[in-house]
Amino acid sequence: MSGAGSVGNDVDIDLGALFASLRRNGLFILGGAAVLAALALLFCLLATPEYQAETRILIETRESIFTRPNGETAADRPVIDQEGVKSQVEVLTSSDLLKKVGARLNLADTDEFGKPSLLSRGLIALGLKKDPSQIAGDENMLREMRKHLQVYNVPDSRVIVVQFSSEDPSLAAKASNAIADEYIALQRAAKLQSTDDATGWLEPEIADLSKRVKDAEAKVANYRASSDLLVGQNDSTLATQQLSETSSELSRVRANRAASEAKAASIRRALETGAALDTLPDIVSSGLMQRLRERQIQLNAQIADxxxxLLDGHPRIKALRSQLADLDQQIRGEGRKILESLENEASVARMRETELTRELNGKKAQAARAGDEEVELRALEREATAQRELLQTYLTRYREAASRTDRNYLPVDARVFSRAETPAEPYFPKTWPIVSATFVAGLLLLSIFVLLRELFSGRAMRPVDNDPQAPANEIQMPAGREAAYASSAAALADEKASPVAENPARPAPSAETIQQIYDSYTTIGEDVPENPHSVHTVASRLIELGVSRGLVVSPEGDDGSAASVHLTRELADRKLRSILIDMTGTGAISRAMLDGKTAAGITDLLASEKQFTEVIHSDHYSDAHVMPLGLADPERAMRAVDRLPIILDALEAAYDIVIVECGPSTADHVRRLTSSATQVILSVVDPDDNAVALSALDLDENGFEDVLILTDADTILPTPPSGEGHPGPHAAL
Structure with a gap:
C-alpha cells in the first residue's frame, strides 16, 4: 500500500494528499503561529517580572577532632545518609521556620505576601476566592511564601538548595539568606536543648550511681573479710598463695630426700664391695677425707723412695706400711660416718615430706572452700565494676555537656557555603524562550489541526488497491480472488464489446469494479495486440478462464522461458497477485528478475532448509514475486518432489495466480503439477524448431488439448477456423 495505514475496508490514507494540505495551508499555519508568538510577547511585556535568589547549605559533621570525647575519629561519627538530608529539606519548609522568617522580614505587611493582588481582589469580590483577612493567623502569608519558595536536595550529594522568588530582587536575596540563617539557628537551638536535657538527666543519675557504686564496693569488702578471702601477692587469696608455697616446699623436700638417699646408696655400695671411696663426689668433697688422702699419697711416696x-722386711718400710694400713682404716671409717650422715638427712627429709603432705592436703581443702566463695565474690566485684564504669562514663559526659553549655560551643552539622546575592535579571518571564516555544508549538498545533481537518473531510482518502506484496508468512486465500477474476474477465469482455460469459461458479462483478479494471487496462495501452498468442492476449485469456495455476513448458530452453517472466509481470501490472516459480535447470529467468543475484528458492523449500518467508522474493522491475531455483542440492530436493503439489496449493491460497516455469518438461512431468484450475502454456520462440514440434506432439498425445500458445515474437501463429473450438498444440503449430 502507498498509504500509512488502512482506515476501512475500501479506503486508505493518501500521504501525498495529506502533506500537500500543509503546503496549501502554509500561510494559515505560519500566520497563526506568528499571532500566538505575538500574544506571548505581549504577555511577557505586561507580566510583572520575578527575581529568584539561591542559597546553598552543606549538611556535614562539623565537630572538631580536638573536641570529640575520648579521641573519636571522623570514622567513628555517624554519617548523615540521604534520608537524613531529605528530612532537613522538610525542616527548611516547616511552618515554624517560615513564620519566624516572615516575622523577621515583616512579609505580612508587604503587598506581595500580605495583601491580595488585583486579580485576587476581583475573585474575592465575585465570591470565587476566600478573603485572606478572614484567614486566622499567618496562614495566608505561609501559603504565599510556599508558592515562592523552592527547597530541594542536589542528587547524589548532601547539598540543599534554597530558592526564593519575589518581585523585589533584594527581598528575594534577604528571604533566601534568612531561611538558611534561621535553619542554622534552629539546629543550634535544638542541639542546645538536647544538651540541656542531657545534663538535667545526668545530674540525678550520677548521684544515684555514686551511691550504688559505694554500696557495691562495701559489699565486696565485707564479703571478702567474712569469707577470709584476703588478697595476698599477685591479687590472689591467702589460701591460694599458701597452697602454692606449701606445694613448692614439698617438692623441694622430696627432691632433697631423693638426693640424700641416692648418695647414701652409692657410699654403702662402695663400702660393701671394697671399692675406692675417693671416687665418690660426697667423699671427695669432705675436708677430712681430703687430708687423709693427702697423707696416704705421702706414705706411698716414702715407701717408694x-x-x-731397703728391702721389704726393713723395719722402716714395715712401719710405713703399717701407717698406710691405719690410714686406709681411717678413710673407710670416715666413709661410714658420711653414710650415716646422709641416711640421717634422708630420714629427716622423709619426716618433713610427711608433714608437708598433711599440711598440703589441709591447704587444698581450704583452697577448695575459698574457690566456692570466690564465685560469689567475683559476682559482687563485677557488679561493683560495672557500676563504677557507668558512673565514670556519666561523669565524663556530664562534664563535657556542662563545659559545652558554659562555653556556648555547640557546632551545627550544617553550614551555608553559598549565600544569595541580589539578582540582577528576572528569572520570569524569559521573553525569547517563551516566544520561541510558543511559535514552535503554534506551528505544531496548527499543522496537526490542518492534518486532522484534511483526514476528517475525506480528501486525504483514496480507494485501497490490491496489495501485490502478499506476506509470505501469512499464506492464505485472499477474500477477493474470485471477484478479481470475474472483474478482469468482465473488463476484457468490455474491451472486445462482447458480453461476458456467464460462470455460475463465480458471482457477477459490480459496475464499479469493472470500471476500475477497465481503467487499469487502458493505462497499459488502448490497442489490443493483433497476435492472439502474445503475452497480453494470454494474460487476458488466463484471467477470463479464472486460472489459478499456469504451467509453462519451454522446449527451447531459456529463450522460451523469458516469455513466462513477461507473462508474470503482465499479470502483476493488471493488479493481480502473481508469482513465478523457476523450475528450469539453469535458473536464468529468476536471476534476471533479481538483477543477476542467486537466492534461496524452490529446491531449498523442498529440502526443508528454508521457510516460505526466505524463498519468496520481489521482482526488481514489477510488483510480481519470484521463487528462484534455489541453492540446495537438486538431487536432495527431488527426493521430496511429492511435496511440490502441496507447496503449489499453499501458494494458490496466497496469490491470485501462480506461474510455474517448467522448462523443456514432458507431459508426464506436467501432469503431476496440474489441479482443477490449471492451464498448460507452451512457450514458443521459433515455430519451426523441431523441439517445439516434439513437445507439442507429446502434450497432444497425453491429453493436453487445450494448451495455450505463448510467444513474445510478432509472428502470428495460425489459428483454428471459426467454430472449430480450441485446437491441440500440435495442430496449432
Missing amino acids: LSTS
Whole structure:
C-alpha cells in the first residue's frame, strides 16, 4: 500500500494528499503561529517580572577532632545518609521556620505576601476566592511564601538548595539568606536543648550511681573479710598463695630426700664391695677425707723412695706400711660416718615430706572452700565494676555537656557555603524562550489541526488497491480472488464489446469494479495486440478462464522461458497477485528478475532448509514475486518432489495466480503439477524448431488439448477456423 495505514475496508490514507494540505495551508499555519508568538510577547511585556535568589547549605559533621570525647575519629561519627538530608529539606519548609522568617522580614505587611493582588481582589469580590483577612493567623502569608519558595536536595550529594522568588530582587536575596540563617539557628537551638536535657538527666543519675557504686564496693569488702578471702601477692587469696608455697616446699623436700638417699646408696655400695671411696663426689668433697688422702699419697711416696735402698722386711718400710694400713682404716671409717650422715638427712627429709603432705592436703581443702566463695565474690566485684564504669562514663559526659553549655560551643552539622546575592535579571518571564516555544508549538498545533481537518473531510482518502506484496508468512486465500477474476474477465469482455460469459461458479462483478479494471487496462495501452498468442492476449485469456495455476513448458530452453517472466509481470501490472516459480535447470529467468543475484528458492523449500518467508522474493522491475531455483542440492530436493503439489496449493491460497516455469518438461512431468484450475502454456520462440514440434506432439498425445500458445515474437501463429473450438498444440503449430 502507498498509504500509512488502512482506515476501512475500501479506503486508505493518501500521504501525498495529506502533506500537500500543509503546503496549501502554509500561510494559515505560519500566520497563526506568528499571532500566538505575538500574544506571548505581549504577555511577557505586561507580566510583572520575578527575581529568584539561591542559597546553598552543606549538611556535614562539623565537630572538631580536638573536641570529640575520648579521641573519636571522623570514622567513628555517624554519617548523615540521604534520608537524613531529605528530612532537613522538610525542616527548611516547616511552618515554624517560615513564620519566624516572615516575622523577621515583616512579609505580612508587604503587598506581595500580605495583601491580595488585583486579580485576587476581583475573585474575592465575585465570591470565587476566600478573603485572606478572614484567614486566622499567618496562614495566608505561609501559603504565599510556599508558592515562592523552592527547597530541594542536589542528587547524589548532601547539598540543599534554597530558592526564593519575589518581585523585589533584594527581598528575594534577604528571604533566601534568612531561611538558611534561621535553619542554622534552629539546629543550634535544638542541639542546645538536647544538651540541656542531657545534663538535667545526668545530674540525678550520677548521684544515684555514686551511691550504688559505694554500696557495691562495701559489699565486696565485707564479703571478702567474712569469707577470709584476703588478697595476698599477685591479687590472689591467702589460701591460694599458701597452697602454692606449701606445694613448692614439698617438692623441694622430696627432691632433697631423693638426693640424700641416692648418695647414701652409692657410699654403702662402695663400702660393701671394697671399692675406692675417693671416687665418690660426697667423699671427695669432705675436708677430712681430703687430708687423709693427702697423707696416704705421702706414705706411698716414702715407701717408694725407701724401696730403692731397703728391702721389704726393713723395719722402716714395715712401719710405713703399717701407717698406710691405719690410714686406709681411717678413710673407710670416715666413709661410714658420711653414710650415716646422709641416711640421717634422708630420714629427716622423709619426716618433713610427711608433714608437708598433711599440711598440703589441709591447704587444698581450704583452697577448695575459698574457690566456692570466690564465685560469689567475683559476682559482687563485677557488679561493683560495672557500676563504677557507668558512673565514670556519666561523669565524663556530664562534664563535657556542662563545659559545652558554659562555653556556648555547640557546632551545627550544617553550614551555608553559598549565600544569595541580589539578582540582577528576572528569572520570569524569559521573553525569547517563551516566544520561541510558543511559535514552535503554534506551528505544531496548527499543522496537526490542518492534518486532522484534511483526514476528517475525506480528501486525504483514496480507494485501497490490491496489495501485490502478499506476506509470505501469512499464506492464505485472499477474500477477493474470485471477484478479481470475474472483474478482469468482465473488463476484457468490455474491451472486445462482447458480453461476458456467464460462470455460475463465480458471482457477477459490480459496475464499479469493472470500471476500475477497465481503467487499469487502458493505462497499459488502448490497442489490443493483433497476435492472439502474445503475452497480453494470454494474460487476458488466463484471467477470463479464472486460472489459478499456469504451467509453462519451454522446449527451447531459456529463450522460451523469458516469455513466462513477461507473462508474470503482465499479470502483476493488471493488479493481480502473481508469482513465478523457476523450475528450469539453469535458473536464468529468476536471476534476471533479481538483477543477476542467486537466492534461496524452490529446491531449498523442498529440502526443508528454508521457510516460505526466505524463498519468496520481489521482482526488481514489477510488483510480481519470484521463487528462484534455489541453492540446495537438486538431487536432495527431488527426493521430496511429492511435496511440490502441496507447496503449489499453499501458494494458490496466497496469490491470485501462480506461474510455474517448467522448462523443456514432458507431459508426464506436467501432469503431476496440474489441479482443477490449471492451464498448460507452451512457450514458443521459433515455430519451426523441431523441439517445439516434439513437445507439442507429446502434450497432444497425453491429453493436453487445450494448451495455450505463448510467444513474445510478432509472428502470428495460425489459428483454428471459426467454430472449430480450441485446437491441440500440435495442430496449432
